[in-house]
Each structure stands twice: as C-alpha cells, then as structure tokens.
Amino acid sequence: MALNPGDIAFVQYNADSTEDFAFVVLADIVAGEEILFTDNGWLADNSGFRTGEGTLTWTAPAGGIVAGTVVTITNGTTPTVSVGTVSETGTFSLSSTGDQIIAYQDDGTITPIAAINNEGAATFQADATSTLTSALPQGLVEGVSAVAINEVDNVAYSGPTTGDQAALQAALNDPDNWTTGDNVSNQTFSGSFTVSDGGGGTGGGGDNTPPNKSLFTFEQYVLQEAIEEGRQVPFTAVNLGGIPIAKLFDETYYLANNPDIAAAVSQGAIASGYDHFVQFGWLEGRNPSTLYDEAFYLSENQDVAQAVTDGIFRSGLQHYLASGHFENRDPSQYFDADDYLLNNPDVQSAIDQNAVSSGFQHFVMFGLEEGRSPDLLLFSERFYLAQNADVAGAVESQAIASGFEHYLRFGQQEGRSPSALFDETSYLSLNPGVAAAVNSGAFASGLEHYIEFGRAEGRPVSM
Numbered sequence: 154m155a156l157n158p159g160d161i162a163f164v165q166y167n168a169d170s171t172e173d174f175a176f177v178v179l180a181d182i183v184a185g186e187e188i189l190f191t192d193n194g195w196l197a198d199n200s201g202f203r204t205g206e207g208t209l210t211w212t213a214p215a216g217g218i219v220a221g222t223v224v225t226i227t228n229g230t231t232p233t234v235s236v237g238t239v240s241e242t243g244t245f246s247l248s249s250t251g252d253q254i255i256a257y258q259d260d261g262t263i264t265p266i267a268a269i270n271n272e273g274a275a276t277f278q279a280d281a282t283s284t285l286t287s288a289l290p291q292g293l294v295e296g297v298s299a300v301a302i303n304e305v306d307n308v309a310y311s312g313p314t315t316g317d318q319a320a321l322q323a324a325l326n327d328p329d330n331w332t333t334g335d336n337v338s339n340q341t342f343s344g345s346f347t348v349s350d351g352g353g354g355t356g357g358g359g360d361n362t363p364p365n366k367s368l369f370t371f372e373q374y375v376l377q378e379a380i381e382e383g384r385q386v387p388f389t390a391v392n393l394g395g396i397p398i399a400k401l402f403d404e405t406y407y408l409a410n411n412p413d414i415a416a417a418v419s420q421g422a423i424a425s426g427y428d429h430f431v432q433f434g435w436l437e438g439r440n441p442s443t444l445y446d447e448a449f450y451l452s453e454n455q456d457v458a459q460a461v462t463d464g465i466f467r468s469g470l471q472h473y474l475a476s477g478h479f480e481n482r483d484p485s486q487y488f489d490a491d492d493y494l495l496n497n498p499d500v501q502s503a504i505d506q507n508a509v510s511s512g513f514q515h516f517v518m519f520g521l522e523e524g525r526s527p528d529l530l531l532f533s534e535r536f537y538l539a540q541n542a543d544v545a546g547a548v549e550s551q552a553i554a555s556g557f558e559h560y561l562r563f564g565q566q567e568g569r570s571p572s573a574l575f576d577e578t579s580y581l582s583l584n585p586g587v588a589a590a591v592n593s594g595a596f597a598s599g600l601e602h603y604i605e606f607g608r609a610e611g612r613p614v615s616m
Contacts, residue, residue, distance in 0.1 A: 174269075275301045305333040
C-alpha cells in the first residue's frame with residue numbers, strides 16, 4: 154500500500170563517527186512495504202534526483218510496523234537496521250560538511266514522502282548543484298513533511314512525542330525542536346511516540362476506531378464465501394491459549410499484509426491465510442488482525458522482546474496467547490485490557506468466578522458480537538438487528554438464521570449498512586468507481602469491495 158508524504162518523519166541524523174539516521178512511522182506500514190532513502194539531491198525541475206551517490210532500501214518486516222515505531226538505520230560497511238531489513242545500492246554516505254536524506258517510494262513514479270536537509274541555512278537549496286545540496290522534493294512541504302536545519306554534523310529530535318499525525322508532523326519538521334551538535338558525539342533520539350487518531354480512548358472508553366482498523370472475522374469470511382461465491386472454505390477450529398482463532402483472525406487483512414501468503418493461497422500451495430496462520434504465522438510474529446500487533450506488543454513489553462531474542466518464545470504472539478492476555482497485557486493500540494474490565498464489571502466478575510480467563514478472551518468470544526467497545530466489527534449483528542426491525546423479527550421467528558445471513562443474501566443489495574463503522578451510501582458516494590462496479594455486478598456491495606480492497610487501499614468511508 155503506497156505511503157503518503159508525511160507518513161514517516163526523521164528523528165535522528167549523524168554524520169560523524171558511525172553514520173546513522175532514524176525515522177518514526179506516523180501511519181501503520183504493512184509487511185513488505187519498501188521505502189528508499191538517498192543522499193542524492195532533488196533537482197529543481199522535479200525530474201528526479203541528481204546522480205552519483207547512494208540509496209538504502211528498507212523493507213518492513215512480517216507483521217508490518219505500527220504507527221509510533223522508531224526505525225534506526227546504521228550505515229556501516231554493511232548497513233544494518235533495528236526493524237525490518239535494509240540493503241544498499243551505490244554509496245550512501247553522509248558528509249560532515251552538509252548533506253540531506255530524502256525518503257521516497259518508486260513504483261515507476263517517484264513519490265517523495267519525507268526529507269531532512271542539513272546543509273547551509275535552515276532551508277532547502279534552490280537546486281541540487283553538488284553532492285551537498287538539494288531542492289525541496291516535489292510534494293513535500295517544509296514544516297509538514299520536510300525539515301531543514303542549520304548545517305551541523307549531528308542532530309536529533311527532542312520535541313513532543315504524543316499527538317495525532319498532523320500535530321506530530323508539525324513538531325517533527327520544526328527545526329526548533331531538534332538538538333544539534335558539531336564535531337561531537339553522535340546525537341541520539343530517546344523516547345517513544347504515541348500517535349493518536351484524533352481523540353478518544355481504546356478498549357472500553359469510546360468508539361473512535363478508524364474503519365481501516367476494523368475486523369471481519371474468519372467465521373464471517375467463511376459464511377460470506379459460502380453464500381456469495383458458493384465456495385466452501387475448509388478449516389479446523391483451533392483454540393490457542395483459550396482464544397478461538399477463527400474469531401480473532403481476519404482473512405483479507407492477513408493476505409493484504411502478507412503478500413507472500415496471498416501468493417501461496419492464489420497458487421493453491423495452502424488453503425487459506427487462516428490455515429497458514431494456525432500452522433506457522435502465529436509463531437512467525439505475523440498479525441492475525443488489528444486486535445493483535447506484534448510490533449506494538451514487543452515495544453510495550455521489553456521483557457517479552459528479550460525472551461523472543463533469547464529464543465524462549467518464537468514470537469510475541471506466542472507469549473501473549475500463552476500468558477500475556479491472562480496477565481492483562483494490551484495486545485494492540487486498539488484494545489486496552491484495563492479499560493475493558495473497568496467499563497465491563499460483569500466481565501471482571503466472570504473472571505473472578507473462573508467463567509472466562511481474561512478480558513481479551515471475553516471480548517473475542519462474546520464482547521465483539523455484543524457490541525462492547527472497542528467497536529471493531531465491519532459487520533455487527535447487534536447493530537444490524539437494531540437498525541432493521543424486520544430482519545430482527547425474521548431472525549426471532551427463525552425465518553432466517555442470522556442478521557449476517559440476511560445481509561449477505563439480501564441486505565447488501567438493498568443498501569443496508571452493516572455496522573456503525575461502515576456506511577454503504579457514503580462509501581459509494583465517495584468512491585464512484587466502486588459504485589459503478591457494484592452497479593455492474595462486479596461486487597455485491599460497497600462493503601464487499603472495502604473488505605477485499607478498499608480497507609488496504611485506505612479509501613474513505615464516511616463524509
């Protein structure tokens with residue numbers, strides 16, 4: 154999934170001693186996503202880069218990267234990276250007399266996404282006339298997606314680390330928020346970032362989940378495939394640590410974030426993403442859905458990260474399923490275990506009586522369908538029946554098995570909305586190409602398109 158300008162920002166730049174730089178991720182990055190970093194300057198005519206220097210290609214790890222993660226790249230004889238993988242083309246070398254780093258993507262068209270200029274006065278140059286200079290890359294804005302600093306050897310960000318993406322972009326790209334040093338020891342960013350969604354809590358206090366962080370469970374996917382495609386998806390119900398994986402796992406999310414598995418499923422090498430996950434993925438640190446985030450979990454639990462490094466656990470998820478959820482640890486930024494119990498005293502009572510093992514187990518098994526916060530389901534049975542009294546009556550009289558079955562057979566073609574997270578009318582209005590595809594019969598509804606493609610593409614859902 155392509156990144157936008159400002160989806161990452163630099164937090165560290167060192168040209169003395171061991172060269173290194175670091176960036177913070179301000180929007181989630183999927184597995185396998187590539188970002189290129191070059192010290193070639195950008196040409197003023199916007200034709201691309203000056204040549205003669207080097208490029209580092211960073212690749213996001215399995216499971217992707219959660220917003221707030223800091224990635225450090227050290228440019229030794231062979232470059233190394235703290236998260237993911239990195240390779241070098243040409244000679245990437247930061248000059249102690251001034252230079253720049255430009256982050257970009259290239260799918261045939263170069264798209265700059267962040268830049269730091271450390272040459273001359275605190276502004277980009279008119280043009281890239283030497284190895285030290287660069288014009289402001291096309292599409293970037295100083296103070297929003299690019300920062301220019303009065304030339305020094307080493308700099309590190311020392312400003313605010315909490316806020317929504319826009320607030321952090323402004324802070325990170327303000328040169329006044331940087332600590333500088335010339336001909337001294339390297340500067341190091343220290344701290345951690347919390348990137349909010351613009352208000353509201355998680356795990357129990359509010360319903361501010363962005364739709365692209367929603368959940369379409371594997372159980373729902375299996376029924377959808379059976380009714381819409383006439384295809385039986387074989388699977389064996391698996392419980393890990395007391396968690397029914399079919400209720401935690403999101404097939405289309407998993408395939409979108411793991412293109413290697415999507416290719417294997419397409420080629421028939423494995424039956425489904427679910428099949429891969431229960432056999433291998435949970436031990437490889439791959440995320441089953443937005444309800445668990447490997448990078449978040451390891452970042453928040455350094456004892457677990459060390460245990461994984463030491464080989465005691467093969468992944469953070471293995472620890473979480475074995476003991477983490479019993480210990481009330483948070484699995485992702487979208488589920489706060491303490492908040493869930495605070496806002497649901499009946500669940501705490503059930504734990505005390507050994508009826509369930511943890512708040513997370515209750516949420517996966519019951520709370521999601523009961524409509525308890527956080528509201529994550531793209532199709533919510535509770536919402537659908539509450540909004541459609543005729544369907545509720547049909548389910549009560551056993552004329553149809555469930556609201557979801559009604560939605561798949563009739564409701565989506567009738568334009569009924571499946572949940573509070575997803576408004577069918579708004580989605581089609583905002584995405585006329587999708588509306589045309591629905592009208593032509595290529596998709597049964599806007600929701601079907603969103604589940605298969607729109608969510609990963611970051612398409613808007615509401616006005």
